[in-house]
Amino acid sequence: MPAKRMLPVAWLALLLAWQPPAAADVAATLQRAPLEIEAGGERHRLEVELARTPAERRRGLMERDHLDADAGMLFLYEEVQSSRAGFWMYRTRIPLDIAFLDAAGRIVALHTMQPCPSRSPYDCPVTVAGAAYHAALEVNAGYFEARGIEEGDCVSWPGRRSGCRSAAE
Numbered sequence: 001m002p003a004k005r006m007l008p009v010a011w012l013a014l015l016l017a018w019q020p021p022a023a024a025d026v027a028a029t030l031q032r033a034p035l036e037i038e039a040g041g042e043r044h045r046l047e048v049e050l051a052r053t054p055a056e057r058r059r060g061l062m063e064r065d066h067l068d069a070d071a072g073m074l075f076l077y078e079e080v081q082s083s084r085a086g087f088w089m090y091r092t093r094i095p096l097d098i099a100f101l102d103a104a105g106r107i108v109a110l111h112t113m114q115p116c117p118s119r120s121p122y123d124c125p126v127t128v129a130g131a132a133y134h135a136a137l138e139v140n141a142g143y144f145e146a147r148g149i150e151e152g153d154c155v156s157w158p159g160r161r162s163g164c165r166s167a168a169e
Contacts, residue, residue: 030056035074035137039153046139048074048157061138062091072139074157086128087136089113090121095141100133104164105155108133112141 030049037044047070051057057075061067080103087098093115100109108131116124129136137155144150154164 030073033074033157033159035072035155035157037147037149037153037155039147039149042147044147044149046070046072048072048137051075060087060092061094061096063093065093067094067096067140069140069143072137072143075136075138077134081129081133083129083132085133086126087113087138088121088124088126089116090118090124092116096138097141097144098127099137099139099144099149099155100129100131101135101137101155102132102164103134105135105157105160106164107149107151107153107155110144110149110151114141 030051032047032049035046035048037046047068049072051060051073057077060075061073089096092113095115096113098111098113099107102108109129111127113127118124135155156164
């Protein structure tokens with residue numbers, strides 16, 4: 001093949017082989033922390049990624065194909081978020097449970113969210129919290145139900161300003 005024709009072929013091969021950075025690479029840049037949920041006298045431990053900045057919160061768990069069974073993402077906010085605020089599943093590939101948490105770490109709302117296959121973010125439904133919140137915890141769908149975790153249960157993580165007691169206590 002003449003050298004002039006090889007250059008476009010080489011570029012085409014490079015373009016076909018190139019893939020955007022893996023979601024795992026993005027996940028590796030987020031700070032991680034242990035998290036504990038106290039429910040029904042039991043303690044459930046997770047290792048969560050912390051989404052603190054607006055960019056980290058916007059990205060969330062998008063483009064991921066897997067979330068370990070004992071993992072999740074904790075979205076932290078400086079200010080209270082409106083009960084009308086919510087989360088969507090645009091470009092999120094795995095079904096998730098979400099717990100909205102008050103300033104003390106108590107679960108004020110729970111929802112299950114399904115992936116949105118649309119290429120348009122405007123076609124993806126928003127899961128509205130329904131209660132004011134200071135943080136939100138996303139885990140694999142079914143996690144909360146399988147462990148009997150309910151509204152009123154307590155979530156704790158390093159650096160949380162105040163504590164709560166489970167509603168069962």
